[in-house]
Amino acid sequence: MPYLSEEDRLDMASPDLVSKNLEALAALFPNCITETENGKAVDFDLLKQELSHQVIEGNKERYRLEWPGKREAIVTANLPTTKTLRPSREHSVNFDETENLFIEGDNLDVLKLLQESYFGKIKMIYIDPPYNTGKDFVYKDNFSRDTQAELFEGGQKDEYNHRLIVNPETSGRYHSDWLSMMYPRLKLARNLLGDNGVIFISIDENEVKNLLSLCDEIFGEQNALGNFIWKKKAGGGDDSSQIALEHEYVAFYAKAKESVQLGQIEHESPSMTAKYNKVENGRRYYLERLDKTSLTYSKSMDFPIVAPDGTEIYPPQPDLRNRTTIWRWSKDKIETEKSEIEFHRDKKTGEWRVYTRTWESLDGVTPRSLLVENIHGRNRDGGQELAKLIGPKIFSNPKPLRLLKHLIRVANLGPDDIVLDFFAGSASMAHAILDSNSSENSHRKFIMVQLPEPTPNESGAYINGYTDICQIGRERIRQVGKALGEQYDQKRTAELDFRDRSEKRPDIGFRAFRLDSSNMQDVYYRPQDYQQDQMDIFTDNIKPDRTADDLLAQVMLDWGLPLSYKIEQLFVLDKKVFRVAQDSLLACFDKGIDEAFAKEIASYKPLRIVFRDQSFKDDTAKENVRQLLKQLSPDTEMRVI
Incomplete structure (x- = not known):
């Protein structure tokens, strides 16, 4: 039987007169059509005003951004999560030494998990979120429904039971769904910025005005630093029936404008740089x-x-x-x-x-709002850069390195600052950070967060073995790191009289993590769901498939320690001990913890130490270890999971 498109099918129903009336009103009074929980509707108060020469009394007017679902978006941002991040050594490069992070999972949960460990520690955030073109996906966060209910809900889900939906322009909640997706993520992102931190957000004409209003509300209108207009392409076919769009925008906001000192940039034209040909007093x-x-x-x-x-x-x-x-x-x-x-x-x-x-x-001039020269890159440059690393047609329109490096310079990053991108895509920002570190002898760290969106079966990515976007991002970072590592080694070999011993080998690795449910058994969080006679099955409160690495990551998050801290593995009395950032944290999850072990571990004088509850023979052994630590290392804080 031949396939019939939607246009070919008879709808077998009478005309929808309400929809036709809405269309007629929209043609006459487009400002009176709004979005509600149930789709498009008429703002009757505004319509009355349009049809009257007198001021019509109605709801009290306020200047603020409103949309159906805003309150739910605020609640979504504030709800806690019981999920955790599980390390993946097999997907990492130089796991124990690197300070860079690549996190696979829904960025909303990840941002919540990073709140304590990275609160106020991020210098720069860059994101390239879905533009809401009517064809791309938006996240539909729904924390009010349990897992089983979501299983029956239509649409595409990711593996974490969060839905990704196409948001067509015909949707009655076209703008509202996008705003509800962006609001909680930006709200949580603001917490992570330091007082001197800045955020850049790429966007096109579909949602630029809503994005700016949203950022005014979240970051404060007084913290707007301006908006860049980036020329994404030059020339090409005349493929538009109206205006051929050759640009995008980059919204630019600060956490606290008065604390920000922007970097200087080079002149866009080399002739202007040459013009400043005299130097005096620096x-x-x-x-x-x-x-x-x-x-x-x-x-x-x-x-x-x-x-x-x-x-x-x-x-x-x-x-x-x-x-x-x-x-x-x-x-x-x-x-x-x-x-x-x-x-x-x-x-x-x-x-x-x-x-x-x-x-x-000598460092340059004040940043300009127009990014239209070749030095800012074009869309095609981003594609070519990725193709050289991992193959052609793997990812659509990645941002070019020249644009991202320009933003890095504007942000005035220090040599050890942290950059976050929670819509990482193909990890272009990680590439830009590694490149700039190499050329400037800096040690900036990155945190990349990306949902493992599946690649289409017929796409170049899928054909080349990349079944989801995270695989693309990780492979890109590996290849960039490999090339930069080889360049560094060649430089050291060639410069036999190399005297700058202060130059450290660049950090070209990353620690891979994956968002997952908590390491703790469900009864740990929802004991009311279980009968007393079922409790025996939970003699160990930790899920059986979880490793010591998993437990350590959750402990670091719960204790507010950055996941980038250096991790060493020691053996004390034949037991594996994780040593995090020297003596910031010691963790041992092996069984058989006793007084002899406590005496030995106390010699390290750690600030914190953690064990599994099942590591002790009984409660008496646990209390004895606690008391010994108090005597031998009184500043050590002991916890048990």
């Missing part, structure tokens, strides 16, 4: 003629300036009968800015010319 400058031609000649700006030899110099006039040339500076300014004026004789005529110095920092 700054550079160029000379600019003081005289200028003006259509509005002013006699007050046409006066003599005394040259070094006493000659009076006037603005040169091509036609003395029709004077058009004046000085750019007034008499008063020339008097107060004498040190910024230089006199030089014209090489041909020998006449005096007056110049002013135009200064800038």
Whole structure:
């Protein structure tokens, strides 16, 4: 039987007159059509006002962004999560030493899990979220439904039971669903920024105005730093029936504007950089003629300036009968800015010319809002960069490195700052961080978060063995790290007299984590769901498939320790001990913990130490260990899971 498209099918129903009436009203009064929980509807109060010459009393007007589902989005941001992050050594590179993170999972849960460990510690956030074009996916967060209920709900789900849905332009909640998805994520992201932190958000025309209103509410209108307009392509086919769109936007906000010091950038044109060809006292400058031609000649700006030899110099006039040339500076300014004026004789005529110095920092100039030059990259550049690493047509329109490196410079990152991208895609930002670290001898860290969205079966990614987006991102980082590591080794080999021993080997690895349910048995969180006679099956409160690495990660998150801390493995009396950031935390999950072990471990004087509840023979042994630690290492805080 041949397939019939939706256009070919008879709907076998009478006309929907309400929908037709809505369309007619929308044509006459588009501002009176709004979105509600049930889709598009008429704002009758506003419609009444449109049909009246008098002010109609209605709901009290307020200036704020509203949409159906906003309250639920606020609740969603504030709800706790019982999930955890499980390390994946097999997907990592240099797991124990690296400080970079790649986290696979729903970014909403991940942002919640990072709240304590990274609160106020992120210098820069960059995200490239779904643009809501009507074809891409948005997250539909629903924490009010249990797992079984969600199983029967239609639509596509990820493996964590969070739904990804296509949001067509015809949807009655087209903008509302997108706003409800973005709000809790941005709200949680703000908490992670330091006071001097900034966030960049790529977006196109579909949601730019809503995004700016959303950011004004979350970050504060006073913390808006501006919006960049990025030229994503140049030339190409005339594929639009209206305006051919060649640009996107990058919204730019601060956590606390007064604490931010932006970086300086190079001139977009190399000729401008060359123009600043004089250097003095750590700054550079160029000379600019003081005289200028003006259509509005002013006699007050046409006066003599005394040259070094006493000659009076006037603005040169091509036609003395029709004077058009004046000085750019007034008499008063020339008097107060004498040190910024230089006199030089014209090489041909020998006449005096007056110049002013135009200064800038050796580091560059103030960032510009228009990112339209080649130095900012194009969409095709991002695709080519990825293709060189892992093959062509693997990922659509990754952002180019030149754009991301420009944003890194604007953010004025220090050598050890942390950058977060929780819509990581193909991990372009991780690539940019590693590249900039290599060229600047810096040690900035990245945290990449990406949902393992499946790649389409017919796509180039799937054909090349990448079944989800996370696999693409991890492989990209591996290949970048491999290339940079080889470059570093070649440099050290070639420079036999290399004397800068302070230069550390670049961190080209990453720790891979995967979002999963808690390591604790469900009864640990929901004991009311189980009968007393079922409790015997939970003699161990930890799920049987969880490893010591899993437990350590959850302990670090619960204790608010960054997941990037260095981890060492020791053996104390034949028991494996994890040593995190020297003596910040010691953890041992082996059985047989006794007084002898406590005496030995106390010699390390750790700030914190944690054991499994099942590690002790009984409660007496647990209490004895606790008391011994208090005696031998009184500053150590002991916990049991």
